[in-house]
Each structure stands twice: as structure tokens, then as C-alpha cells.
Amino acid sequence: MTTTKTRFTDLLARIAEANTAYHTHDAPVMSDAAYDALRREAEALLATHPELGDAQALAEIGAKPAPKFKKIIHATPMLSLDNIFTPEDFPEFCARIRRFLGLDDTPLEFVAEPKIDGLSISLTYEHHKFTTAATRGDGTEGEDVTANLLTLKSLPLTLPKDAPAKIEIRGEVYMTKADFLALNESQDKKFANPRNAAAGSLRQLDSSITAKRKLSLFAYAQGESSAPVAKTHWEYLQKLQDWGFAVNPLSKLISESAAEAFQTHIGTARAALPYDIDGVVYKVNDLALQARLGFAGRAPRWAIAWKFPAERASSVLEDIEIQVGRTGALTPRARLTPVNVGGVLVQYATLHNEDEIARKDVHIGDTVELQRAGDVIPQIIGLLKRGEHTKPFVFPTHCPVCGSLAVRDTDEAVRRCTGGLSCPAQVTERLIHFCSRGAFDIEGMGEKTVVEFYQDGLIKSAPDIFRLPEQEQKIAEREGWGKLSAANLTAAIQGRRTIALPRFIYALGIRRVGENNAKLLARHYGTYANWRASMQAATEIGSDARLELGSISGVGPAIATDLAAFFAEPHNLATLDALETYLTITDAPSAGTSDSPLAGKTIVFTGTLSMARPEAKARAESLGAKVTESVSKKTDFVVVGADAGSKAKKATELGLKILTEEEFREMAGLN
Numbered sequence: 282m283t284t285t286k287t288r289f290t291d292l293l294a295r296i297a298e299a300n301t302a303y304h305t306h307d308a309p310v311m312s313d314a315a316y317d318a319l320r321r322e323a324e325a326l327l328a329t330h331p332e333l334g335d336a337q338a339l340a341e342i343g344a345k346p347a348p349k350f351k352k353i354i355h356a357t358p359m360l361s362l363d364n365i366f367t368p369e370d371f372p373e374f375c376a377r378i379r380r381f382l383g384l385d386d387t388p389l390e391f392v393a394e395p396k397i398d399g400l401s402i403s404l405t406y407e408h409h410k411f412t413t414a415a416t417r418g419d420g421t422e423g424e425d426v427t428a429n430l431l432t433l434k435s436l437p438l439t440l441p442k443d444a445p446a447k448i449e450i451r452g453e454v455y456m457t458k459a460d461f462l463a464l465n466e467s468q469d470k471k472f473a474n475p476r477n478a479a480a481g482s483l484r485q486l487d488s489s490i491t492a493k494r495k496l497s498l499f500a501y502a503q504g505e506s507s508a509p510v511a512k513t514h515w516e517y518l519q520k521l522q523d524w525g526f527a528v529n530p531l532s533k534l535i536s537e538s539a540a541e542a543f544q545t546h547i548g549t550a551r552a553a554l555p556y557d558i559d560g561v562v563y564k565v566n567d568l569a570l571q572a573r574l575g576f577a578g579r580a581p582r583w584a585i586a587w588k589f590p591a592e593r594a595s596s597v598l599e600d601i602e603i604q605v606g607r608t609g610a611l612t613p614r615a616r617l618t619p620v621n622v623g624g625v626l627v628q629y630a631t632l633h634n635e636d637e638i639a640r641k642d643v644h645i646g647d648t649v650e651l652q653r654a655g656d657v658i659p660q661i662i663g664l665l666k667r668g669e670h671t672k673p674f675v676f677p678t679h680c681p682v683c684g685s686l687a688v689r690d691t692d693e694a695v696r697r698c699t700g701g702l703s704c705p706a707q708v709t710e711r712l713i714h715f716c717s718r719g720a721f722d723i724e725g726m727g728e729k730t731v732v733e734f735y736q737d738g739l740i741k742s743a744p745d746i747f748r749l750p751e752q753e754q755k756i757a758e759r760e761g762w763g764k765l766s767a768a769n770l771t772a773a774i775q776g777r778r779t780i781a782l783p784r785f786i787y788a789l790g791i792r793r794v795g796e797n798n799a800k801l802l803a804r805h806y807g808t809y810a811n812w813r814a815s816m817q818a819a820t821e822i823g824s825d826a827r828l829e830l831g832s833i834s835g836v837g838p839a840i841a842t843d844l845a846a847f848f849a850e851p852h853n854l855a856t857l858d859a860l861e862t863y864l865t866i867t868d869a870p871s872a873g874t875s876d877s878p879l880a881g882k883t884i885v886f887t888g889t890l891s892m893a894r895p896e897a898k899a900r901a902e903s904l905g906a907k908v909t910e911s912v913s914k915k916t917d918f919v920v921v922g923a924d925a926g927s928k929a930k931k932a933t934e935l936g937l938k939i940l941t942e943e944e945f946r947e948m949a950g951l952n
């Protein structure tokens with residue numbers, strides 16, 4: 282018979298083991314509910330048998346904060362790549378580059394590199410010594426995995442004297458196919474593919490575990506550097522190799538016209554390679570051109586990932602489910618008999634909208650063809666075999682969640698629920714968006730938690746999220762939670778009460794205001810107070826504020842209408858009032874360009890410039906200027922090219938400062 286004492290000792294040991302698994306190894310061995318049950322039993326024993334020991338010992342076991350990876354802010358953001366899929370896309374990509382730079386037909390030169398299916402990493406060297414390694418994270422802030430990188434044999438720990446004193450090198454950590462198979466063989470926990478295995482191994486708080494997993498590294502990109510390293514990307518790769526980094530041996534310097542053949546060549550070599558790749562990355566070789574091209578949104582203009590063709594499969598369309606998004610859009614989703622498509626189990630595919638279902642002529646019960654390309658949601662391509670006794674799908678005219686009428690504007694493909702905030706689907710989707718990565722990024726408030734909290738009345742609107750810490754006790758008592766998780770959630774929420782303006786604007790989930798537009802707006806208006814006041818003023822059609830909003834380059838009248846509609850709703854204003862009481866919204870970053878004479882200025886370009894318009898605009902913006910399409914009292918500079926018309930005239934009438942292209946180039950540091 283177990284004595285109370287042995288039971289108590291056993292409980293303490295199991296709690297301690299669960300703590301180590303949770304905190305140190307990032308791999309919980311039991312549910313929070315089971316953990317809580319153990320603790321409750323131990324506490325009860327201690328209450329009835331005080332002789333068992335020191336209550337403090339038990340209190341301490343679970344009270345440690347979860348040690349997490351330290352965060353590292355990337356000196357320059359770690360961005361992603363735009364994708365292309367077909368041979369026609371590549372010349373188009375080249376044409377875009379030429380248009381941006383105003384180049385003639387001279388072929389461009391590229392470095393083509395296999396796109397490694399792993400995780401990107403940033404490696405910093407100071408005074409020629411390896412100092413830190415960070416994961417990509419959200420692009421701005423990554424996790425400090427220095428100790429784990431040190432376990433990679435292929436990582437150079439010192440750089441030779443010809444390397445800059447401070448340099449950041451980027452690359453991909455991956456696991457070879459052979460090491461992945463061996464790892465899965467050796468343990469019960471199976472990883473789905475080498476990429477997941479690499480991610481799981483790199484994100485270990487205990488680096489001795491990483492040391493046992495075999496990870497590899499290819500270096501392929503530049504981060505910050507105290508001195509230039511090369512004039513071309515190809516030369517840069519040679520340098521990396523000289524410094525001891527592994528550079529992918531299949532990388533090749535090619536001319537624009539050779540891309541298609543190279544793509545086919547790598548596609549053929551793919552299966553026999555010792556590691557997974559999912560395409561080829563093409564990078565403009567000339568680094569001066571790269572700098573001029575810069576970035577658009579989250580991806581560079583000077584590189585593209587040409588992905589391998591989508592994997593196809595067939596399956597049975599079991600049902601068409603209608604999902605309701607945060608702006609009320611009704612989106613049909615195909616539920617399929619689960620099928621393996623190129624190594625990934627697929628059960629759902631998008632059907633886009635009601636016209637698409639009709640166009641593809643698919644009925645529930647049909648056998649359909651589907652495809653999956655990269656990380657894109659799988660798509661239904663079309664009908665393979667008509668099922669028995671099937672009939673065309675009738676798209677609902679009412680919201681399947683709240684029952685409100687769903688309407689379709691004449692020029693729109695999408696049908697939308699008119700329920701607004703009375704539609705639970707729209708509200709939960711907005712809340713999910715609010716907490717998501719690019720927005721408030723609240724760890725612990727994932728989709729499932731938001732839905733549950735909403736259903737149980739813990740949160741009804743965004744401000745309620747910041748009231749959750751007051752309910753920590755109640756959350757701790759919820760099934761599957763427990764004290765630790767509830768405390769972590771409180772910490773995560775409190776940690777997000779300071780937020781940058783672009784993220785805040787994006788988090789509001791206003792129709793058509795994605796991350797890009799949120800950034801444009803934040804940069805234009807600078808502060809939250811100014812943005813809010815201007816948006817409220819812009820609700821009036823024809824007002825100066827509305828004209829200003831619509832003329833921000835990249836925003837345009839349609840988005841202005843959506844913003845005005847948002848600010849015209851009293852309940853949205855009430856939400857903003859409430860959020861303001863919890864938050865500190867920091868001003869839009871001026872990107873360290875305050876010393877440029879263009880910083881903070883509003884510029885209009887007009888007439889023909891010798892420099893291509895897109896480049897001129899991007900350059901001005903990167904220096905902190907706001908580029909607008911129309912001239913008004915608020916315009917600081919009008920850059921006038923050849924054959925300028927009404928805008929130049931208006932600028933003179935208003936007595937604005939007019940610049941020649943040459944003067945602009947001077948101010949923009951281009952001469």
C-alpha cells in the first residue's frame with residue numbers, strides 16, 4: 282500500500298519532471314489539466330498532512346517563469362521572397378525590374394541558387410568572432426539561438442582579417458534527408474519532413490538536444506555590414522566560401538535568358554539531392570542595382586523564388602463549407618477525402634467564390650483534381666469524374682453563421698454577410714486577426730483560444746483582451762489551462778500594451794488595409810493622434826482630409842472609402858477610445874532618415890523624368906518622404922520633369938517649392 286509520504290514524494294517528482302519538460306525542453310509531457318490535478322492533489326495532501334514537508338517547496342516548483350528564447354531585433358528586417366511558378370512569369374519579373382530602373386533591353390545577370398527548404402538564420406560576427414545567431418521570427422524580431430548554432434560543426438567561429446569588423450551573414454539551417462530519416466528512426470516522436478525536424482531541433486531551449494541532431498547550413502545573403510564586401514552577389518558568395526561558409530555548390534551565375542534551362546536542370550536534379558529544395562531563387566547579381574531596387578512590402582524587388590510546379594492529386598469532394606471572414610466575405614471551402622499531395626496531407630482546398638464553383642462545374646460527391654504549390658492553400662483545379670446523383674451547389678443567400686442577408690455588389694465576385702458586429706463569425710475573425718502575428722502578436726491567443734473565449738463570453742470586442750489579466754484566476758480554472766498558462770497569457774497581453782502605429786492600424790482589420798497600406802498610412806500621418814483625427818475628418822466626402830487620404834501614393838480612393846466607412850461607425854470610435862486607455866501607440870518609425878532634407882516632406886512627381894518614376898518614388902519614400910499623386914497646399918516639393926502639365930501649373934499658382942529632377946537627385950543623395 283502506498284503511504285501518504287511516498288505518494289507525496291512521487292507527486293513532487295512528477296510535477297518537477299513536467300516543469301522541466303515544459304520550461305526547458307519546450308515539449309510538455311502532460312496537459313495543463315493533468316498538471317493541475319497533480320498539483321491539487323499535492324496541495325490537498327499537504328493541507329491534511331502538514332508533517333509531509335515545506336509548503337514553500339511545492340509553491341516554488343511551478344512558480345518559475347517559463348524561460349523563453351531571448352529576443353534579438355534584426356538590424357535590417359529579414360524578409361521573404363515573392364514567388365513565381367511558370368516560365369512566362371520570369372520575363373515578366375525581369376520587365377518589372379527594367380521598368381523600375383528605367384533600363385533598356387540589355388539582359389540582366391542573375392545568380393541562381395537552389396531554394397533550400399529549411400529555416401532562415403542570421404549570424405552576427407563582431408571583431409571577426411561569431412557572436413549571435415537569430416531565427417527570422419516575425420522578420421523584425423527573432424529568437425536568440427546562439428547556443429544552438431554553436432553545435433553546428435560547419436559554422437565558422439572566426440572570420441579572416443579581410444572580413445568587415447562587424448558583419449551579419451544570412452543563410453538557411455536545414456537537415457539532410459538522410460539525417461532526417463535517421464532521426465525519425467531513432468525516436469518515437471516523428472517529424473513530418475526535414476524542415477520540421479530542422480525547426481524542432483533548432484528551437485530547443487536545451488542546446489545539448491540540438492547537438493545530437495545533425496543540422497547543416499548554407500550561407501546565401503547579406504545582412505548589415507560595417508564595410509562593403511563585394512560589388513556583385515556572385516563575388517559575395519565567393520567571399521563567404523573563402524571565409525569557410527558552406528555555399529550551395531549548384532549556385533550559378535547566369536544570364537536572364539538561361540533561367541528557364543537552369544530551372545529545368547535543377548528540377549531534374551532535385552530528387553537526387555541530399556536535401557529538400559522547393560524551387561530556385563534568382564537574385565540580381567549587381568549589388569548596386571539591388572540597392573536601387575530595394576524592397577516592396579515584405580520582399581525584395583531584386584529577387585524571386587521560382588517554385589517547382591504544384592503537386593497534383595485527386596480526391597472526392599465531400600462537402601462545400603462556407604466560411605465567413607472578418608469583413609463578412611462568404612468563402613466556399615472544399616472538404617475532401619484526405620489525400621497525400623507531395624508529402625502533405627490535404628483535407629481542405631479553396632474554391633474562391635460562387636462563380637468559381639460554377640466555372641469549375643464541381644458538385645458535392647464528384648471526384649476532383651487538386652493541386653498544392655508551396656505554402657499556398659491547396660486549390661481545386663476541376664472535375665475529374667461526376668459523382669452519382671449529384672446536383673449543382675446552391676450558394677447561400679444568407680450568412681450560415683448569423684442568418685443575415687448576404688449580398689453581392691454588382692462589380693464584386695464576393696458575397697458578404699450584412700450582419701456586421703452582430704455576426705459572431707465576423708467578430709471572432711476580427712478578434713483572431715487582432716491577436717495574430719502581424720498585428721498584436723499575442724502569444725497564447727491563437728485561433729482556438731479566441732473562439733473559446735468569445736463563445737464563453739470572456740471577450741466580446743478587442744478592448745476586452747486587455748481586461749483578460751483581471752480574469753487570470755478564472756482562466757486558470759478553465760479546462761486545459763492551469764495557473765502557469767494563465768500567468769503566461771497575462772504576461773503576453775501586458776507585454777503587448779505598447780505597439781507601433783503600423784501594427785495597430787493593421788490590427789483593426791479595416792477592409793483593404795493590410796500590412797502594406799497600414800505602413801503607408803502610418804508613415805504618412807506619423808502619430809496615432811494625427812491619424813485618428815485625420816481619418817475622422819476624412820469621413821466627410823470632398824473634405825481636404827479626404828482628398829489628402831485618397832492622394833497618398835499607394836492608398837487611393839477605394840481604400841479611402843473603406844477607411845471613411847470604418848471611422849463613420851460610432852461603435853468603431855468607441856472601440857478606439859477604449860483601446861486608447863490600455864495602449865501606448867508609438868509613432869511610425871522615420872527609418873533613421875531624419876537627416877535627409879526629404880524626411881517628413883510631401884512630394885509630388887510630375888512630367889517625364891530621366892529616372893524611372895517607380896525608382897524616384899521608392900527612393901523618396903525610403904528617405905522618409907511622403908509621395909502623393911495630387912498637388913495641394915500641403916505639398917512641400919513638386920518635382921517637375923519634361924512636359925509637365927496641370928500639376929506644375931497648380932504648384933506655381935499655390936506658390937509651392939518646385940524642384941528640377943537634378944535638384945531632387947541632389948537632395949536624395951543620388952548624385
Ligand code: IVH
Nearest residue numbers: 360361362394395396397400401501562581
Ligand atoms: S534569399 C531578402 N536565398 O526562402 C530575402 N532565401 O521564401 C533573402 N531560402 O526566408 C532570402 N533558400 O528562408 C534566399 N538561396 C536562398 C534561399 C532562401 C531558401 C528561404 C529563406 C527565405 C525564404 C523566402
